[in-house]
Every structure is written in structure tokens, then in C-alpha cells.
Amino acid sequence: xxxxxxxxxxxxxxxxxxSCNNEDKGAGTDTKTDSTKQYSAKEEEVSYTSGGTTMRSFxxxxxxxxxxxxxxxxxxxxxxxxxxxxNRARQLAALGYIAIAVxxxxxxxxxxxxxxxxxxxTPFYVNPGMARERFDAALAKLKSYPQTDSSRIAAIGYCFxxxxxxNMARLGEDLKAVVSFHGNLVGVQPDKSKLKAEVLVCHGxxxxxxPQAEVDQFKKQMDSIGAKYxxxxxxxxxxxxxxxxxTEKGKKFGMPISYNPAADTASWKDMLEFFDRVLK
Numbered sequence: 587x588x589x590x591x592x593x594x595x596x597x598x599x600x601x602x603x604x605s606c607n608n609e610d611k612g613a614g615t616d617t618k619t620d621s622t623k624q625y626s627a628k629e630e631e632v633s634y635t636s637g638g639t640t641m642r643s644f645x646x647x648x649x650x651x652x653x654x655x656x657x658x659x660x661x662x663x664x665x666x667x668x669x670x671x672x673n674r675a676r677q678l679a680a681l682g683y684i685a686i687a688v689x690x691x692x693x694x695x696x697x698x699x700x701x702x703x704x705x706x707x708t709p710f711y712v713n714p715g716m717a718r719e720r721f722d723a724a725l726a727k728l729k730s731y732p733q734t735d736s737s738r739i740a741a742i743g744y745c746f747x748x749x750x751x752x753n754m755a756r757l758g759e760d761l762k763a764v765v766s767f768h769g770n771l772v773g774v775q776p777d778k779s780k781l782k783a784e785v786l787v788c789h790g791x792x793x794x795x796x797p798q799a800e801v802d803q804f805k806k807q808m809d810s811i812g813a814k815y816x817x818x819x820x821x822x823x824x825x826x827x828x829x830x831x832x833t834e835k836g837k838k839f840g841m842p843i844s845y846n847p848a849a850d851t852a853s854w855k856d857m858l859e860f861f862d863r864v865l866k
Contacts, residue, residue, distance in 0.1 A: 625680055626650040632686075636723035637716075642694035643724055644672045647684035647733050654735035656865045657728050659721070660687045661747030663826065664707040666696040670829055671744070681858070684733045688724040690717070690750070700839050707746045714753050714774050721754050738762055738865045741783075742857065745769055745826055748787075755783040763864040765857050767828050770796055771804035778811035785815035786860045788853035790823035794842050818856050820849035828853060 628649040633642055644667065647655070658678050662671040667689045675685035689695075690710065697703035710717040721741075729736050740763035743751035748769015755764040756773065758780030765786045785808070789796065801817075808815050826832035827846040836843040 624650055627676065627679055629676075632727055634723055634727050636692075636720050639692035641689045641692055641720065641723060643667065643689045643727065644675060644687040645684070645728070645731070646672075646675050646679040646687075647731070648679055648682065651682060651733075653733075655733055656683050656738040656740065656861070657731075657734040657736075658683050658685045659724055659728060659739070659741040659751075660685055661690065661721075661741065661743035661750050662687065663744045663829065664697065664703040664746035666691050666703070666706070667694055668696045670831065671747070674742075674744075684728070684731060686724055686728045688721070690720050690747075692720075700841065703746075710746070710750060711770075711773070714757060717750050717753060718757055718759070721750070721759065725759075740764065740861060740865060742767065743769055744828060749773055752785065752787075755781060755785055758782060763861060765860065767853060768793060768796070768823075768825050771800050772807070776807050776811050776813060778813070781811065781813055784860075784864050785813065786857065787815065787817045788828075788856060789817065789819050790825060790827045790846070790849065791819045791821045792823060793825045793827075795825045816860065818853065820846065820852055822846065823849035 626649050627646055629644070629646045631642060632645050633640055635641065660671045660675050660678070662668065667687055671687040675687040678685040691706050695706065697706060725739070728734055739761055741751040741754060741761055742765040743749070744767045746769070748766030751764045752766050752769060752771065753773040755761060756776045759782070761783040763786070764783040765788065767788045768790050771787065789801065805817065820827065823846040824842060824844050826843040828850045830845050833844040835841065
């Protein structure tokens with residue numbers, strides 16, 4: 587696994603910036619060739635139910651790759667399952683994972699304004715159990731694929747999604763690794779008897795939505811139970827620093843969010859190195 591992920595890390599740098607600006611694609615096959623192998627992406631819009639709600643998520647993997655592989659759930663920002671989490675799933679598939687960009691709201695809803703995003707996201711903060719039901723439904727769907735190695739599953743999340751994956755870890759989901767990118771940090775009280783996943787937090791040093799007091803509280807809670815976690819701070823990076831559309835959305839809606847290419851690249855590299863160690 588170590589040797590395999592070495593070339594994955596190299597490929598990740600090449601893909602990390604470019605794929606985020608690709609147009610969204612429906613189910614189908616996209617074939618790319620590099621100097622070492624042929625990558626052929628199998629992309630599927632998948633439907634399943636959770637609590638009577640139809641969820642419309644997105645699964646992608648390399649169909650030319652044989653056998654099982656590590657799996658990653660990608661939880662979106664509060665905007666919902668738009669192009670951005672799907673492109674992150676595509677990047678992961680190109681690196682040898684099977685990935686699912688998770689529809690948390692149901693019916694594939696995508697918020698067009700901060701007001702609707704806040705209205706849809708708030709219930710998941712208030713009721714972590716509902717979030718867990720939606721997460722478990724996506725996890726079950728991912729595990730139904732023969733390509734998934736059920737012993738090596740991780741979850742990553744962005745902003746809202748970062749907060750959700752941290753809660754999933756604290757609630758005891760059977761995950762090996764969890765990565766939060768510019769997510770809120772304080773939620774469910776961590777419990778040493780439940781926490782299974784090792785955690786990586788990728789935090790913007792200039793994020794006004796996650797102040798230092800919240801950072802300190804998170805570290806105190808995790809330290810109190812002896813949790814295995816790594817906390818990375820990217821100086822000058824504000825909220826949503828990994829999303830190339832953040833700057834435009836920030837200007838449009840008067841929000842203090844912006845894209846930071848250096849922090850995006852560094853945090854993606856940190857995630858890949860973390861996966862290389864934890865998912866081996």
C-alpha cells in the first residue's frame with residue numbers, strides 16, 4: 587500500500603487544482619492516460635432512501651483497477667451536492683480510491699443562497715442523529731460496491747461537511763480516518779469508548795467562522811480522551827479556502843470567504859499523506 591500511494595501522491599498534485607474547475611458530469615465513463623497506467627472513471631448518480639427521503643449521491647471509481655480499494659465519503663459544504671464535492675470525489679478516484687459525494691439534504695438539493703443553505707444545514711447541527719442516519723445510508727451504499735474495502739473507509743468534509751464528519755467520528759462510526767477542511771470543530775462531546783477514527787483537521791488560520799476559542803475547546807476535548815488527531819493550520823487562509831468558487835461567492839453574498847490556492851494544495855497533500863499512513 588505504501589508504494590502504491592507514493593505515485594498517488596504525485597498524481598494528486600497534478601489533479602488537485604485542475605479538476606475542481608471541470609464541468610459537472612453525469613453517469614458515464616471518462617478515460618485518461620498517463621505515463622504509468624490508464625485511468626478509466628466509472629461515474630454513477632445513485633439513489634437510495636434514508637428515513638423516507640430519497641438521497642441522490644454520486645459514486646466514482648477507476649473501473650480499470652482490479653480488486654478492492656480504500657473508500658472515502660465526501661460530505662459537501664452547506665451548499666449541498668453541487669459540482670465541488672463531485673470533483674473532489676473524482677480526484678480521489680483518480681488516486682485509486684472509490685468515493686461517494688454524499689447528498690445530505692435529499693433529492694440532490696443545492697442551495698442557491700446562504701439563507702437556504704443555513705435553513706437546510708441547521709437541523710443537522712441540532713440533531714446529529716439525523717445526520718448519522720443520512721451518513722449511514724450513504725455508507726451502506728458505498729459498502730455495496732465490490733470495489734470497496736470495508737476495512738479501510740475514511741470520510742472527509744468541507745465546512746458544514748467538516749463539522750459533520752467530526753461528529754460522525756465522535757459518534758463512533760466505524761471509520762479509520764476522518765478529515766475536516768475548514769469545518770466547525772465543536773459538536774458532539776467526544777467519548778473515548780466510541781471514537782475509532784484517527785482525525786486530521788485542516789484549519790484556516792484566518793477563519794472568522796471558527797475562532798481561536800473554538801479551536802482551543804476542540805483540542806481540550808480531544809486531549810481529554812487521548813484522541814489521535816492532527817491539527818494543521820494554514821496561515822492567512824479564511825473559511826472555504828479549498829473551494830475555487832469561494833472568492834466569487836464571498837463577493838456575491840458579502841461573506842468573508844475566499845479561495846487560497848497555497849492552502850488548498852498544502853491541505854490536500856496533508857490529507858494524502860495522512861491517508862497513506864492510516865489507510866495502509
